[in-house]
Structure formats: structure tokens, C-alpha cells
Amino acid sequence: MKKLLTGNEAIAEGIIESGVNVVTGYPGTPSTEVILTLLPQKEKLGIHIEWSVNEKVAFEIAAGAAWAGKRALVTMKMSGVNVIADSLSSVAYSGCTGGLVIFVADDPGVSAGMPEEDSRYYAKSMIVPMLDLASQQECLDYVNVAFDISEKIGGPVFLRSTTDISHVASDVEIGKKLKLEKREAHFERDIVKYTKAGAAWCMAQHQDTLNRLAEASKIADNYISESGIKINETHIEKDSRYGVIYAGAVQGNFQEILKRYNLKLSWLKIGMIHPLPEERIKKFLETVDRVLILEELDPLIETEVMRLAFLMNKKIDILGKLDKTLPVIGSYSFKKIKKGLEVLLKIKLESEQEPDILERAKELEVKRPTSFCIGCPHRGTYYALNKAIKNLKYKKDEIIITGDIGCTILGMSKPFESCWTEVAMGASIGIAQGFKWAGIKKPVIATIGDSTFFHAGIPPLINAVYQKVPLTVIILDNGWTAMTGFEENPGTIPIKENDNFRVDIEKVCRGCGIEKLYIIDPYESEKSTEKMMKAIDYPGVSVVIARRECALQAKRRKVKLPKFRVDVDKCTGCRICLNQLACPAMVFHPKTDNHKAFMEINSTCTGCGLCEYVCPTGAIEVIKDGK
Amino acid sequence: MENNIYIAGVGGQGAIRLGQIIANYSLEKGEKVKFFKEVGMAQRGGPVHCEIRIGNVFGSRIPPLSSDIVIVMELSEGLKSLEFVKPGGTVLLNKKKVYPIDIMTHPEKYPREKEIEELFKETKAKLIWIDAEKIASEAGLPIAENIVLLGALSFISSFDKMSVINILRKHIPRELDKNIAAFRAGYETAEGMDK
Numbered sequence: 044m045k046k047l048l049t050g051n052e053a054i055a056e057g058i059i060e061s062g063v064n065v066v067t068g069y070p071g072t073p074s075t076e077v078i079l080t081l082l083p084q085k086e087k088l089g090i091h092i093e094w095s096v097n098e099k100v101a102f103e104i105a106a107g108a109a110w111a112g113k114r115a116l117v118t119m120k121m122s123g124v125n126v127i128a129d130s131l132s133s134v135a136y137s138g139c140t141g142g143l144v145i146f147v148a149d150d151p152g153v154s155a156g157m158p159e160e161d162s163r164y165y166a167k168s169m170i171v172p173m174l175d176l177a178s179q180q181e182c183l184d185y186v187n188v189a190f191d192i193s194e195k196i197g198g199p200v201f202l203r204s205t206t207d208i209s210h211v212a213s214d215v216e217i218g219k220k221l222k223l224e225k226r227e228a229h230f231e232r233d234i235v236k237y238t239k240a241g242a243a244w245c246m247a248q249h250q251d252t253l254n255r256l257a258e259a260s261k262i263a264d265n266y267i268s269e270s271g272i273k274i275n276e277t278h279i280e281k282d283s284r285y286g287v288i289y290a291g292a293v294q295g296n297f298q299e300i301l302k303r304y305n306l307k308l309s310w311l312k313i314g315m316i317h318p319l320p321e322e323r324i325k326k327f328l329e330t331v332d333r334v335l336i337l338e339e340l341d342p343l344i345e346t347e348v349m350r351l352a353f354l355m356n357k358k359i360d361i362l363g364k365l366d367k368t369l370p371v372i373g374s375y376s377f378k379k380i381k382k383g384l385e386v387l388l389k390i391k392l393e394s395e396q397e398p399d400i401l402e403r404a405k406e407l408e409v410k411r412p413t414s415f416c417i418g419c420p421h422r423g424t425y426y427a428l429n430k431a432i433k434n435l436k437y438k439k440d441e442i443i444i445t446g447d448i449g450c451t452i453l454g455m456s457k458p459f460e461s462c463w464t465e466v467a468m469g470a471s472i473g474i475a476q477g478f479k480w481a482g483i484k485k486p487v488i489a490t491i492g493d494s495t496f497f498h499a500g501i502p503p504l505i506n507a508v509y510q511k512v513p514l515t516v517i518i519l520d521n522g523w524t525a526m527t528g529f530e531e532n533p534g535t536i537p538i539k540e541n542d543n544f545r546v547d548i549e550k551v552c553r554g555c556g557i558e559k560l561y562i563i564d565p566y567e568s569e570k571s572t573e574k575m576m577k578a579i580d581y582p583g584v585s586v587v588i589a590r591r592e593c594a595l596q597a598k599r600r601k602v603k604l605p606k607f608r609v610d611v612d613k614c615t616g617c618r619i620c621l622n623q624l625a626c627p628a629m630v631f632h633p634k635t636d637n638h639k640a641f642m643e644i645n646s647t648c649t650g651c652g653l654c655e656y657v658c659p660t661g662a663i664e665v666i667k668d669g670k
Numbered sequence: 671m672e673n674n675i676y677i678a679g680v681g682g683q684g685a686i687r688l689g690q691i692i693a694n695y696s697l698e699k700g701e702k703v704k705f706f707k708e709v710g711m712a713q714r715g716g717p718v719h720c721e722i723r724i725g726n727v728f729g730s731r732i733p734p735l736s737s738d739i740v741i742v743m744e745l746s747e748g749l750k751s752l753e754f755v756k757p758g759g760t761v762l763l764n765k766k767k768v769y770p771i772d773i774m775t776h777p778e779k780y781p782r783e784k785e786i787e788e789l790f791k792e793t794k795a796k797l798i799w800i801d802a803e804k805i806a807s808e809a810g811l812p813i814a815e816n817i818v819l820l821g822a823l824s825f826i827s828s829f830d831k832m833s834v835i836n837i838l839r840k841h842i843p844r845e846l847d848k849n850i851a852a853f854r855a856g857y858e859t860a861e862g863m864d865k
Contacts, residue, residue, distance in 0.1 A: 045697065046697075047693055047694055047697045047703060047705065154708075207706075207730060207731075210706070210707065211704060211705065211706045211730040212693065212703075212704070212705040212706075212707075213702075213703065213704050213705070213730070214697055214701075214702055214703050294728070295704075295728045295729035295730050296728070296729040296731070297728075298728035298729070299727065299728040299729035299733065302726075302728065303733070376731065377729055377731060377733045377734070378734065394734070394735055395734045395735065395753075396734055396735060396752060396753045396754075396755075396793070397792070400752055400789055400792055400793065401752060401753055403789060404749040404750070404752045404789055405749075407746070407749055407781040407785060407786070407789075408746065408749050408750070409746040409747075409770065409773060409779075409780060409781070410770065410772075411680065411715060411716050411717055411770045412770065412771075413716060414715070414771075618775060621771060621774070621775075625771055627715045630774065631771075631774040631775055633774075633775070633777060647682075
């Protein structure tokens with residue numbers, strides 16, 4: 044049966060079909076939908092599925108399950124691999140008995156702001172085989188392929204996707220559910236394998252890991268998946284001395300160009316990108332004089348091809364990123380790959396839109412700056428924070444506010460322009476301490492969301508307390524991991540769908556030794572501002588917890604809030620509300636011959652009430668209270 | 671056969687839902703389908719666009735000059751599709767304009783309809799103007815702009831009306847009757863223009 048599935052949904056289907064027992068992960072674009080797809084079916088599937096507190100914990104849980112003989116899979120975006128690396132390095136040395144698959148989605152082209160990190164290097168540095176996904180069907184098929192290889196070699200396997208695979212939907216053949224024998228959880232004590240005490244054991248494990256890697260390469264080279272996809276595939280065009288070596292998401296555009304322009308050339312598709320199929324590559328290189336390497340992000344395959352050509356002592360033109368035929372930055376569009384093939388084949392391929400049309404269109408384009416959602420509690424928090432800074436007689440550009448990952452970083456944008464920096468999960472609190480030790484005399488403020496705080500914000504907070512760094516940490520607690528699609532986290536309100544235990548951020552902070560702590564409701568501007576002023580003035584570590592549920596989730600859960608409207612007679616059309624809050628529910632009507640200028644609150648308003656507070660003429664009024 | 675459809679709009683207009691319905695319709699017709707969506711900050715009124723590729727295609731993105739049909743749900747967002755319009759293809763131009771904040775206060779900064787129309791004319795595609803919001807309102811559901819456009823597209827692409835309505839039944843959670851009315855109204859509008 045065929046179904047329209049995105050790459051991530053196909054991975055989820057692959058998990059169901061491959062008899063996986065434990066699935067863990069931490070949300071991160073473009074990887075999130077694997078668990079989002081599975082979670083509602085958790086009970087029915089009888090699989091343990093969870094959003095863990097961070098990627099490292101998620102990985103460790105999966106590793107433990109695989110050590111007990113079960114199939115386990117962990118999901119993350121590329122940034123998450125940085126977080127698991129410490130544990131992965133050790134687990135890779137020990138290997139596993141049940142299959143252990145690490146699904147990572149890279150983001151070439153940056154669909155969600157973060158470095159364009161190339162996770163393939165981790166496969167090399169961690170000595171873990173890696174499969175690179177080139178289609179949505181592969182997403183489904185390769186889950187089982189990865190488990191199969193993992194169990195055959197007795198070690199973890201990476202399954203790597205990119206945005207153009209994970210977020211694109213395609214017709215995928217589903218329904219070949221694997222029948223695995225039921226496994227009892229069993230873990231045999233073997234400290235030579237599972238501990239790292241002593242050089243001899245560690246080096247023996249190192250050798251085992253290298254052996255597993257070589258074994259994986261052998262298995263993968265001639266592997267054909269359930270629906271007939273060859274992991275590594277060579278196509279030789281007899282009459283051509285030109286070739287392409289490619290891996291991953293570039294496959295679609297590459298094959299499209301071959302078909303469209305009826306190009307005949309040899310190609311080699313690499314599905315296992317670590318370790319590379321060296322013999323296969325060498326054989327391929329024997330048949331060509333000029334080769335183009337198509338891979339997104341870093342020239343990883345390209346440098347290896349150069350090394351192999353050198354060993355073969357063969358004079359061959361190798362085109363790719365190092366000779367600047369193609370860029371390192373960004374994903375590979377149709378146009379980029381077409382350009383690469385033009386250079387390879389020394390021809391010109393038609394055709395593109397008139398540059399004049401595109402230039403004129405570019406000039407007319409309307410910019411749509413990002414803002415907080417309608418009713419977002421963070422709007423109230425940043426509004427109060429800016430006001431507190433102003434009331435304390437500081438200039439806006441002399442107070443450093445470090446930002447963190449997630450929705451809270453939107454405080455960097457207009458109209459608030461509060462956050463100055465964005466680094467990594469939890470980093471706002473650490474970076475802020477550095478500013479203080481560097482000698483910044485004025486207050487330094489760190490902002491961070493609830494999920495980010497749980498993920499990696501607690502150790503730097505403990506450090507600040509322990510080292511007595513005067514600092515204000517504002518935790519914007521909206522109860523959800525909202526940016527990536529409203530996942531739950533340890534601070535999520537227990538609701539009927541997820542009968543979870545709510546970890547109280549206030550208690551966590553008190554337990555870390557925080558003595559000055561304020562809880563504010565971002566919808567209550569005046570009180571929030573007052574408490575923020577006190578927190579900023581405090582000479583030690585202070586914490587402000589801005590607690591109010593994500594407006595989109597609150598709306599979904601039918602939380603009752605007041606309704607507002609603009610009294611047009613009182614509205615002077617001054618636009619203070621619009622300029623200070625940038626709420627997408629506000630519509631400004633400029634003056635015409637028939638009416639004066641005025642504001643309107645449209646039906647999408649969720650009732651946060653900030654505009655009522657901001658309006659200087661009292662033109663915004665409650666028409667229905669929320670009770 | 672290959673049919674490429676490019677949809678451009680902003681968050682809240684249902685561009686992705688429209689794409690999903692087209693993609694699922696084609697899948698049920700036994701076609702190979704690719705469906706790409708760019709959502710980004712859609713929740714916050716940001717740009718949204720999606721591409722549906724039907725038939726024997728490999729890449730998930732429409733190559734330049736290859737979009738058989740472009741659906742411009744929000745006028746200024748349509749400018750981003752110009753690279754892809756196929757000469758001889760069809761462009762459905764919805765009259766809708768969604769102003770970001772700085773344009774609300776300076777509406778003169780928004781490109782004029784004429785300027786946009788002129789650019790599309792130069793692509794040598796057939797232009798069809800449609801006021802989807804007005805048609806949707808008359809059908810009793812002003813937000814069903816996307817479904818009105820689906821109706822118009824269904825006529826242009828000779829989709830099987832009843833099969834599309836069946837897909838609507840699966841994909842529309844609320845106000846099904848009004849959505850079907852909006853669909854029919856869109857279909858009939860395009861049909862009327864063709865006569």
C-alpha cells in the first residue's frame with residue numbers, strides 16, 4: 044500500500060515495522076516529527092516512546108535498552124549529536140547486543156536557525172557506521188537496514204537525514220511489518236566490555252570498534268533493502284568518461300536533471316557514508332577521467348575520493364567544493380547541481396527565468412518580520428523586562444541580555460530587541476557569567492525557556508550560585524517545548540493525554556541555592572515590571588520565573604481568557620499598541636475620507652490583555668471576561 | 671506526464687492544507703507524488719509556500735520555469751514564484767493582501783496590483799484573477815479561501831470533482847458543508863471564466 048509520508052513520518056513507520064522497543068529523543072528541527080508521529084499511538088504500539096530531558100539522556104536510555112538486548116532508536120537534530128557525543132564515544136567502544144540506531148537530521152540551508160553542522164564527522168570521530176538517506180522510501184526501509192547492520196556487527200549505527208528528506212512528503216510503500224522473535228530483557232555483566240577501567244581494556248575495545256566498522260562496510264556494500272533499494276549503487280555508462288559520486292538528498296535533483304536533459308554519464312551512489320566503500324569507489328574511478336562529487340555541507344567524500352585517486356596514482360579531474368565548483372554553504376538546489384554538471388560536462392544546460400523579471404520581483408517583495416504569536420506570554424515578559432530596565436534608569440544599549448534556544452529568542456526581534464546573543468541549549472546562563480567575570484559592571488540578564496532550562500540550564504545556574512556571580516536569570520516558563528511543535532517536557536502541566544509528573548522549576552531553583560526568586564504572570568504587566576526591577580537590583584543571583592502557558596496550547600485546551608475590543612471613539616490611531624507589542628491580531632486602519640485612523644483587534648485575539656495596559660487613551664476594553 | 675503546482679501564501683491562509691489535499695488526491699489517483707512545504711514562522715504571519723509535483727519526477731522542488739500552475743494566495747508572496755512559472759502555464763492570482771505591521775502604517779509600500787500583474791504577464795503564462803475571500807464569504811465561510819482556490823484549480827487541472835470532494839471529507843475537520851460549497855463556487859468561477 045502507498046501512503047503520502049514525509050521522510051520523518053516514514054522513519055516513524057519504519058520504526059513500527061522494524062519491531063523497535065524503545066524510542067527516545069529531544070525535539071529539534073528537522074528531526075521532531077518522528078516522535079511526534081509515534082507518540083499518540085504509544086499505547087496501541089506497545090513501544091516505550093518518550094521526549095527525554097535532553098539528547099544525552101535520550102541516548103543513554105536507548106543505549107541501556109540496547110544493552111539489555113532490545114531494539115532502541117534515539118532521535119535528534121545535528122546539534123543534539125554534540126550533546127550525546129560524550130556518552131556515544133563510550134557506548135561505541137562497548138558495542139551493544141540489541142540494535143541501537145541514532146537518527147540525526149542535519150539542516151543544510153538552515154530551515155531553523157542553528158549552525159549548518161555536518162554530523163557526518165561524528166560518524167568518523169565516534170567510529171560509528173552511518174547511513175545517509177536519499178529518499179522517503181529509504182527512510183522507511185533503512186530503519187530496519189540500520190537495525191539489521193547494528194545487530195550483525197554488535198554496535199550502534201547512525202541514520203542520517205537532511206531537511207530536504209525529512210520534511211518532504213512522497214508516496215511511500217508501507218506495510219511490510221517485520222516479525223521479530225520476542226526478546227526477554229537480559230544484560231550480562233561483562234566489565235571488560237562495559238567499563239573503561241584501564242588502558243588494556245580501552246584499547247581492546249577500540250580495536251573491537253574498528254573491527255565492527257570494517258564489518259559494517261562489508262555488509263552494507265551489497266545490501267538491498269526490503270523494497271529493492273541498493274545501499275551503494277554503481278551505474279556505468281559505457282560511452283562516457285564523466286562520472287558523478289553522490290550521497291543523500293541530492294539524489295532527487297540529480298536524477299531529475301539527468302532525465303530532463305537526457306544526460307548520459309556514470310554515477311555512484313553512496314548510501315553508507317562511513318566507512319566509505321573504498322574498493323567500489325576505486326573501481327568507479329577507473330572508468331572515468333572527470334568526476335563531480337555531489338554532497339551537501341562539507342567536502343567529506345570529496346577529500347576521500349582525492350586520497351583514493353592519489354593511491355591509485357590516477358590523473359583525474361575531481362570537481363566539487365574544494366575547487367569551488369559548488370559551495371560548502373547551503374543545500375543543493377536544482378540550479379546548483381545543474382551548474383555542477385555544466386562544469387563537469389563542459390556544456391550549457393537551459394533554461395532559467397529572465398534575470399530582469401527576478402530582479403524587479405525582488406525589489407517589490409514584502410518583508411515579513413517574525414514576531415511572537417498572538418497572545419504569546421513572552422511578549423509580556425520582554426515588554427516588562429524592557430520597562431524594568433528603563434525604570435531603573437539604564438539605557439537599553441548598556442544592559443546585556445543573553446538569549447537562548449527556542450521561542451524565547453524571538454525577544455531579539457522588533458519591537459523588543461532585548462536579546463543580544465544565542466548560542467546553545469542553556470548557554471545563556473553560562474555566557475552571562477563570562478560577561479560578569481570579564482568586568483561588565485552593569486547588570487547582566489539571561490533569558491531562557493522552560494524546556495531549555497531543563498535541558499542544559501541547571502548546571503550553569505548552579506555554577507552561578509556556587510561562584511557567587513551577580514546575575515538575573517529570567518525563565519520564561521510557558522509549559523511546553525513550543526518552537527518545535529508543542530512537545531511536552533518535565534515542566535508541562537499534567538493534562539489528560541499525558542499523565543506526567545510536573546517538575547516544579549521554582550523548587551529546582553531553590554534546590555540549586557537561589558534565594559531571590561520572583562514568580563510573575565507576564566499578562567500582568569505592572570506587577571511583572573516591579574518584580575523584574577527588584578530582581579535586577581539584587582546583588583546576587585536572582586531568578587524570575589515568568590509563568591503562563593503557551594497561548595496556542597492554552598487555546599487548544601480551551602483555557603478561558605477575556606475578550607477585548609477597541610472603542611473607536613476613544614482610539615486616536617496613535618499606534619502605540621502596535622509599535623510596542625507588534626501583535627498580529629492588531630489591524631491598523633489609516634485615515635480615509637470616511638473615517639479617522641483607528642486600530643482594530645481582529646477575531647484571532649486570544650485575550651492576553653497587554654494592549655489594554657499599553658493603550659494611553661483607555662480605548663481598549665474587555666467585552667467578555669474569561670470566567 | 672508531469673504536473674507541477676506551486677502555492678505561495680502566508681501563515682493562516684491554509685496553503686499547506688491546500689497542498690496536502692492536492693497531493694493526497696493525486697496519490698489516490700495512483701500517481702507518484704512529491705510534496706514540499708516551507709512553513710518556517712508561519713504561526714506568526716510569516717511566508718508559507720509549498721510545491722506539489724505529480725507524475726514521473728525525482729526532485730522534491732520544482733525546477734525553474736517548470737510550474738504548470740502557480741496559486742498565488744497572497745499577492746506579494748506570489749513574487750517569489752516568478753522564477754518557477756512555466757511559459758504557457760497558468761497563474762491563479764488571488765486578490766488577497768496581508769499587510770505586515772510596517773505596511774499597515776504605510777500601505778503605499780505594498781506593491782501595486784498592476785506591477786505584480788505586469789511581471790506575471792512577462793512570464794507568458796495565462797493569468798486568472800480570483801477574489802477567493804469574496805467567493806468564500808458568499809459560500810458562508812470567509813476563511814475557506816484555500817478551498818475556493820482548490821475548486822478553481824480542480825477545474826483548470828481537470829480533477830475529478832467527486833474524488834476531490836471525497837478527499838475534502840477526510841481532510842476537513844469542521845464545517846464540511848460550507849467547505850464543499852466553497853469548493854463548488856471556486857470550480858464554477860473558473861468554469862465561468864473559461865466560457
